[in-house]
Amino acid sequence: QKEVEQNSGPLSVPEGAIASLNCTYSDRGSQSFFWYRQYSGKSPELIMSIYSNGDKEDGRFTAQLNKASQYVSLLIRDSQPSDSATYLCAVSNAGNMLTFGGGTRLMVKP
Amino acid sequence: EPEVTQTPSHQVTQMGQEVILRCVPISNHLYFYWYRQILGQKVEFLVSFYNNEISEKSEIFDDQFSVERPDGSNFTLKIRSTKLEDSAMYFCASTVGGANEKLFFGSGTQLSVL
Numbered sequence: 001q002k003e004v005e006q007n008s009g010p011l012s013v014p015e016g017a018i019a020s021l022n023c024t025y026s027d028r029g030s031q032s033f034f035w036y037r038q039y040s041g042k043s044p045e046l047i048m049s050i051y052s053n054g055d056k057e058d059g060r061f062t063a064q065l066n067k068a069s070q071y072v073s074l075l076i077r078d079s080q081p082s083d084s085a086t087y088l089c090a091v092s093n094a095g096n097m098l099t100f101g102g103g104t105r106l107m108v109k110p
Numbered sequence: 111e112p113e114v115t116q117t118p119s120h121q122v123t124q125m126g127q128e129v130i131l132r133c134v135p136i137s138n139h140l141y142f143y144w145y146r147q148i149l150g151q152k153v154e155f156l157v158s159f160y161n162n163e164i165s166e167k168s169e170i171f172d173d174q175f176s177v178e179r180p181d182g183s184n185f186t187l188k189i190r191s192t193k194l195e196d197s198a199m200y201f202c203a204s205t206v207g208g209a210n211e212k213l214f215f216g217s218g219t220q221l222s223v224l
Binding site for chain 2: 097098
């Protein structure tokens with residue numbers, strides 16, 4: 001069974017700090033990796049996608065992928081209170097479905 | 111930005127009743143999905159739909175569930191005989207080229223089975 005694991009948190013960081021979110025996955029055939037943000041009671045919203053080993057930066061966000069270790073991470077620089085949300089790691093293989101982790105709740109304190 | 115729209119936003123039903131959840135995917139998208147999220151739990155894949163047929167489904171998507179694209183715009187999820195454990199937020203999503211691309215999610219239908 002394909003699993004995506006995340007620490008549920010909460011992860012608490014002060015405003016302006018770097019938040020580091022981690023995810024591991026079980027299926028070595030996984031090809032595409034995503035970070036979604038979900039505010040309470042809302043639908044998931046894509047933050048980052050990454051497809052190859054290494055780092056990918058987009059504004060304050062950096063996604064990191066290590067396929068050998070089956071590990072994906074998301075760094076949020078200069079964290080803002082508006083970044084407070086649950087961050088969902090999602091993984092896709094060659095099929096047509098996403099497998100989501102349980103999410104990490106991030107709290108950014110002013 | 112174009113949106114996936116879902117109706118209704120809330121649905122309350124009695125156990126054993128049939129419900130139909132409705133979705134209008136983004137117009138140029140070709141792949142359609144239903145996911146659900148029980149309160150406090152993971153977002154779970156139910157089914158994917160492409161070229162007017164189911165392309166993949168999960169173990170959750172048993173004979174009580176069905177999907178349909180009755181016309182060129184709507185995409186529906188039917189639960190034939192609802193159970194208490196079907197209570198969840200149901201999200202419709204769509205993409206242009208499949209699950210390796212950005213999924214655009216609708217705002218969800220909160221289903222409560224009493």
